[in-house]
Amino acid sequence: xxxxxxxxxxxxxxxxxxxxxxxxxxxxxxxxxxxxxxxxxxxxxxxxxxxxxxxxxxxxxxx
Amino acid sequence: xxxxxxxxxxxxxxxxxxxxxxxxxxxxxxxxxxxxxxxxxxxxxxxxxxxxxxxxxxxxxxxxxxxxxxxxxxxxxxxxxxxxxxxxxxxxxxxxxxxxxxxxxxxxxxxxxxxxxxxxxxxxxxxxxxxxxxxxxxxxxxxxxxxxxxxxxxxxxxxxxxxxxxxxxxxxxxxxxxxxxxxxxxxxxxxxxxxxxxxxxxxxxxxxxxxxxxxxxxxxxxxxxx
Numbered sequence: 001x002x003x004x005x006x007x008x009x010x011x012x013x014x015x016x017x018x019x020x021x022x023x024x025x026x027x028x029x030x031x032x033x034x035x036x037x038x039x040x041x042x043x044x045x046x047x048x049x050x051x052x053x054x055x056x057x058x059x060x061x062x063x
Numbered sequence: 064x065x066x067x068x069x070x071x072x073x074x075x076x077x078x079x080x081x082x083x084x085x086x087x088x089x090x091x092x093x094x095x096x097x098x099x100x101x102x103x104x105x106x107x108x109x110x111x112x113x114x115x116x117x118x119x120x121x122x123x124x125x126x127x128x129x130x131x132x133x134x135x136x137x138x139x140x141x142x143x144x145x146x147x148x149x150x151x152x153x154x155x156x157x158x159x160x161x162x163x164x165x166x167x168x169x170x171x172x173x174x175x176x177x178x179x180x181x182x183x184x185x186x187x188x189x190x191x192x193x194x195x196x197x198x199x200x201x202x203x204x205x206x207x208x209x210x211x212x213x214x215x216x217x218x219x220x221x222x223x224x225x226x227x228x229x230x231x232x233x234x235x236x237x238x239x240x241x242x243x244x245x246x247x248x249x250x251x252x253x254x255x256x257x258x259x260x261x262x263x264x265x266x267x268x269x270x271x272x273x274x275x276x277x278x279x280x281x282x283x284x285x286x287x288x289x
Contacts, residue, residue: 014276017214018218019214019279022206022215023215023218023219026203026215027199029198029202030195030198030199030202031195031198033198034195037164037194037198038194041165041166041167044168045165045166045167045168045169046167046168047167047171047190047193047194048190049190050187050191051187051189051190052171052180052181052186052187052190053168053171053172053174053175053189053190054172054175055176055178056172056176058239
């Protein structure tokens with residue numbers, strides 16, 4: 001435990017040293033652009049935000 | 064100056080081998096792959112099976128050039144490596160995202176094949192993930208090359224690599240027999256490709272981690288004197 005604590009402290013220091021405004025800002029930009037992109041693409045290529053696609057059957061012969 | 068030139072040449076050769084290795088691992092059975100060249104197949108029909116061996120071998124050879132380059136001119140080599148890693152990893156993420164951004168439906172289908180969210184009873188998140196993730200790849204890849212925020216973008220890309228590694232390990236552990244879907248949106252047919260993608264990610268996560276601990280500065284800023 002004594003050995004782990006300084007490592008954890010350093011990790012915490014590192015995480016604190018990051019510019020979170022940049023990370024969050026980019027994440028928000030990604031979210032907005034994902035919405036725009038889903039509207040921009042053809043209807044056949046867009047998807048519902050909440051949901052999933054069909055799972056295809058596993059091929060008989062996996063290479 | 065002379066030392067810098069020698070170091071630069073060695074790093075240039077190393078960059079070639081890394082690019083060659085990553086292409087070999089990432090694009091099996093394509094025109095980019097050495098082991099799938101017709102002339103080689105004519106001589107050695109089973110050559111295409113050894114793309115991963117050739118790819119990993121190329122990365123090891125690259126390390127053989129990086130180490131002397133570093134010891135010949137430490138400061139220059141560190142700066143050059145930072146620049147090359149930023150271009151390489153950032154560029155790879157931008158390239159990987161384009162197909163997915165263009166066709167969210169097909170990427171969502173590919174994500175669903177992993178059955179990862181289903182196992183957590185969160186399969187409703189598949190589409191959400193498929194819409195958001197390529198944007199993350201594109202913008203953080205772009206940020207790694209064109210902005211000074213290398214620590215932040217490398218930190219984000221590091222966690223993306225972790226998620227790829229978990230997903231690919233999951234697919235292999237459950238014998239799903241699916242493609243990685245990293246650079247193309249093809250069907251689920253090749254188990255070997257998941258292995259190669261996993262190995263590629265396990266290689267590329269280390270330079271990303273290194274970048275996450277570098278100073279925030281632009282690509283031009285790397286070369287400015289302190």
